[in-house]
Amino acid sequence: MVNTISENTSLILAAEDCSPEEFEKLHYFSKQEQRFISNLIAHGPVLLKGARGSGKSALMIEASRRMYPENNLSSTFGIYISLRHLELLRSEGKKYEIMLCQRIIDEVNKIISQVGDIFEFDALPNITSLHRELFSLAIASKKRIVILFDDAAHIGREAPLHDFFDIFRTLSSSVISCKAAIYPGVTNFGTRFDLYSDATVIDVSRNEELQNYNTNFAEIIKKRFSQRLPEDSFSGQLTLENVAGLMGRAVLGNMRGFIFAWNNLSENCGEDKISLAHITKTLIDLASNYYWPLIEELKPKLGIYAPMIDPATEIAESIFREAGKHSKQDVLILIEIAERLSKPLELLEYTGFIAMRDASRAMKSRGRGTRYILNLCTLLENIPGARVTNDIYTRWLNEKNERNEPLELHRASELFKFQLPELPKHGEMLIFNEDISKLKKSNAYPYGLTEHKIDILKAAGYHTVSELAEASDESLLNLRDIGSENLKRIRSTVAQAIWM
Amino acid sequence: MSSNESGVDEPVTNQSALAKLLCGNLVPDGGDIDEVLSHLSASIDNVVKELVTLESLSDNQISLFAPFLGRSILELGCTALIARLDPFRVLLLRECQNQPNYLMDKPHKSSIRWQGDVFADKVTDLWADKSLQNPTRALLGDYYKTLIWSANFDKLLDVIKDVSGDEWIINLKHKKFDRFYNETLNDFSSLYSELSKGIHHELVIPLSSAFDRKTTKRLIEKTVRNIATLGLIVSVVSHALNKLNIPEAIAAYKEIQQMGVF
Numbered sequence: 001m002v003n004t005i006s007e008n009t010s011l012i013l014a015a016e017d018c019s020p021e022e023f024e025k026l027h028y029f030s031k032q033e034q035r036f037i038s039n040l041i042a043h044g045p046v047l048l049k050g051a052r053g054s055g056k057s058a059l060m061i062e063a064s065r066r067m068y069p070e071n072n073l074s075s076t077f078g079i080y081i082s083l084r085h086l087e088l089l090r091s092e093g094k095k096y097e098i099m100l101c102q103r104i105i106d107e108v109n110k111i112i113s114q115v116g117d118i119f120e121f122d123a124l125p126n127i128t129s130l131h132r133e134l135f136s137l138a139i140a141s142k143k144r145i146v147i148l149f150d151d152a153a154h155i156g157r158e159a160p161l162h163d164f165f166d167i168f169r170t171l172s173s174s175v176i177s178c179k180a181a182i183y184p185g186v187t188n189f190g191t192r193f194d195l196y197s198d199a200t201v202i203d204v205s206r207n208e209e210l211q212n213y214n215t216n217f218a219e220i221i222k223k224r225f226s227q228r229l230p231e232d233s234f235s236g237q238l239t240l241e242n243v244a245g246l247m248g249r250a251v252l253g254n255m256r257g258f259i260f261a262w263n264n265l266s267e268n269c270g271e272d273k274i275s276l277a278h279i280t281k282t283l284i285d286l287a288s289n290y291y292w293p294l295i296e297e298l299k300p301k302l303g304i305y306a307p308m309i310d311p312a313t314e315i316a317e318s319i320f321r322e323a324g325k326h327s328k329q330d331v332l333i334l335i336e337i338a339e340r341l342s343k344p345l346e347l348l349e350y351t352g353f354i355a356m357r358d359a360s361r362a363m364k365s366r367g368r369g370t371r372y373i374l375n376l377c378t379l380l381e382n383i384p385g386a387r388v389t390n391d392i393y394t395r396w397l398n399e400k401n402e403r404n405e406p407l408e409l410h411r412a413s414e415l416f417k418f419q420l421p422e423l424p425k426h427g428e429m430l431i432f433n434e435d436i437s438k439l440k441k442s443n444a445y446p447y448g449l450t451e452h453k454i455d456i457l458k459a460a461g462y463h464t465v466s467e468l469a470e471a472s473d474e475s476l477l478n479l480r481d482i483g484s485e486n487l488k489r490i491r492s493t494v495a496q497a498i499w500m
Numbered sequence: 501m502s503s504n505e506s507g508v509d510e511p512v513t514n515q516s517a518l519a520k521l522l523c524g525n526l527v528p529d530g531g532d533i534d535e536v537l538s539h540l541s542a543s544i545d546n547v548v549k550e551l552v553t554l555e556s557l558s559d560n561q562i563s564l565f566a567p568f569l570g571r572s573i574l575e576l577g578c579t580a581l582i583a584r585l586d587p588f589r590v591l592l593l594r595e596c597q598n599q600p601n602y603l604m605d606k607p608h609k610s611s612i613r614w615q616g617d618v619f620a621d622k623v624t625d626l627w628a629d630k631s632l633q634n635p636t637r638a639l640l641g642d643y644y645k646t647l648i649w650s651a652n653f654d655k656l657l658d659v660i661k662d663v664s665g666d667e668w669i670i671n672l673k674h675k676k677f678d679r680f681y682n683e684t685l686n687d688f689s690s691l692y693s694e695l696s697k698g699i700h701h702e703l704v705i706p707l708s709s710a711f712d713r714k715t716t717k718r719l720i721e722k723t724v725r726n727i728a729t730l731g732l733i734v735s736v737v738s739h740a741l742n743k744l745n746i747p748e749a750i751a752a753y754k755e756i757q758q759m760g761v762f
Contacts, residue, residue: 043718044715075559197682401665
C-alpha cells in the first residue's frame, strides 16, 4: 500500500539539494525545531551541532527563508552560506581568510542585487573591510545581520577550523551574529575560541523522550507523501504514528536515516499492508546497507583520524553484540572508558550508530557512566532471531514510559581492553586521490554513478574524485551522454564523497 | 506574602512556579529571612505576570520592556538563591536597610552587587591561608563552584535520571559539570551585559531591531532557564532554606517552561 503513494520527492535526502518549492513542500518542523530556528534568527552566536543527516542544513535554510530579503517584514538581514568548497578545505591562514571573506561578499552582493541594488556594499576580501561594510549595511538597512555558515566544521578537517572560528568571533558584533553548523567530534576550535563560552551550542538531535515524538515523525511522512495513507495500510496494532515513531527511534531520530528507512519500507511492502515482517526486513536492510557502509564511506574523509575507523567498527561490534545478547537498547559506559575511547565513540555518534543521552549517570556497579542509545537496526542484527516481535515492538516504542535499565559496561567489559592506535601528526584526505570508480552505485553510494558514466568521465580525463570535483559544469555538460540531470547526480555523489 | 499598595504584606496564594523554585516553600509568619524570601517571591511573581503578557505587546513595547524584565528576573533570582544558601548576607542587607540613616538616593556598601555577590575574581588557590582570609561568597565564585554547584550537580543528575518529556532536563542530562558550569558562567555574564544594552539604549541601530521579538525571546528564555536551573540544583543542596521536595521542584521546573512568553 505504501508503495502506491511513494513519489520521487521522497528520495531527496539532503535539504541543500532541494529547490525552494520542494523545500517548502517537503519539510516539517516540530515545536522544538521551531525554537532552534528562532535561535538562529535571534541575535547572538550559535553553533548547531548534530550528526550527519540530523537536519542542520534544513534548519539553517528555513531560518534564512524567514529573514530579509525572503521575508520582507523581518528586522534581520539573513545570509546563508554553504562552506562546501574544496578550496576552503585546502587553505589556511591568510588564504583562507580571503576565500571565506570573498564567499561572504559574493553572497551579500547576490542578495543586494536580488533586492534591486538598494544598498551599497564595497567590501574587500579581508576581515576588517568586510566587518566595516557589514556594519554599514546594518545601519543602512536598519536591520541586524545574521550569517549562517552551513557545513562549517567537519571532523578530521581541522586545519582551517581555527581560522574559521577566529573569523566567526571577529565578525560578531552588536549588529552581526554568526551561526555555524558543526558535527559531533569536532574538537579543534583554535586558541581564541572557546566552544561553550563563545557561542550557544544547540544539539539538534531529536530525542525520543520528548512529547509528540511519534506524531512529529508521522507529520514528516504526511509531508513527504502528499496523499494520505489509508487506514488499512497497516496491519494489526500498527498505525502510522507508532510505525513512524519506531522508525524514528530505529535511526535515533536522524532525518536522513528516517527518510532512507521509510523509502526502504515502502519498497519492501509493495502492495501489502505494513507488518512487523516488513519492519524487520527494513531494519535489517538498513543495518547492512546503510549503517555499515556509512563507516566504510567515512574512512577516506577523516584525515588524521582515519586510523580510528577500525577501532570504531570493533567497538560498535562489541557494544551491539553485548546489548543484543541482553536485549538492551542503551548502554552505560564507565566514564573513564568513554573518555579514553572518545574519538571512536564520536565517530559512531557522527555516523548515527549511537547517540549520547546522559553525560554522567550513576552506575549500579559503582562509578559513573555515559549513557548512549543504540540504533535499532544494528541492534536487531545482534538480537537472537533478528526479528521484530510484538514484544520487541512494544518495548522499543515504550509508550508506557517504563524504566529500562541500560546495560552497564565497566572494567570487566571488552571495551576496557580496547587499545587505540597513535594518531599521525598529519593526515591527508584520502578521498581526493581515490579513483572515481569508487563513486559507482553501491551500498555506500546508493545514488552513485553508473559504470557507463564513469567510463565517459574517465575517457575525458577525470580519474580522481578531486579532478571530478574541480571540473566545471560547462566542461561536464559538453561530454557525450551527460545532461543536466546526470550533472546533478555527479555533483551530489561527489559531494557525498567529499563532504559528510 | 506579597506587598499591597500600602506596603503591607499579604499572604501568597498563587506563587508562580519560578518564584517557588527560586524562593522555595514560603514559611508564613516565619522569621526575618522568611520575610525577605516572601518579599522576593512576590517581586518575582510580579515580574512573571508582566513577562507572560509580553507576547501580546507590540514590537516596540517588547524592545522597551523585555530587557528590564529580564534583568529583574536575573537580579531577583540571584538574591533569592543567595538568601537560601547564605542567609547571613541578606539579613545583613535587610538590617542595613532598616537603619534610619539608610538613604534611597545614595549607593550603599551593603547592597547586593553583581561583581562581588554574584561574580568574583578568580581564586588561584582556594585553600591557601591568604585566600581564606576573606573568601569570596559570590554565588558564581570559585568557593561556591566547589562547595555547592560541583558537589550537588551529580546529585541532581541522579534524581532526574528517569525524568522524561522535559526539554530542559534532557539538555541538562547532556552535560557534565564542567560544561554546565562554563556555560552558566558565560550565560550569566553575557545576559547581564546584553540586557543592560537594552535598558541603557546603547546601540546604534533601532532598539526594535536589536531587541526584536526573536532576540528578546531568546534572552528571556535563557535568563529564566539559567536561573531556574540553579534553583533546581538548590533543591538538592542539603543546607538550603525552604527546600522543595524533588518532585515539586521538577514539576515547577517543567511548569516554568510552559510560561506563555516562550
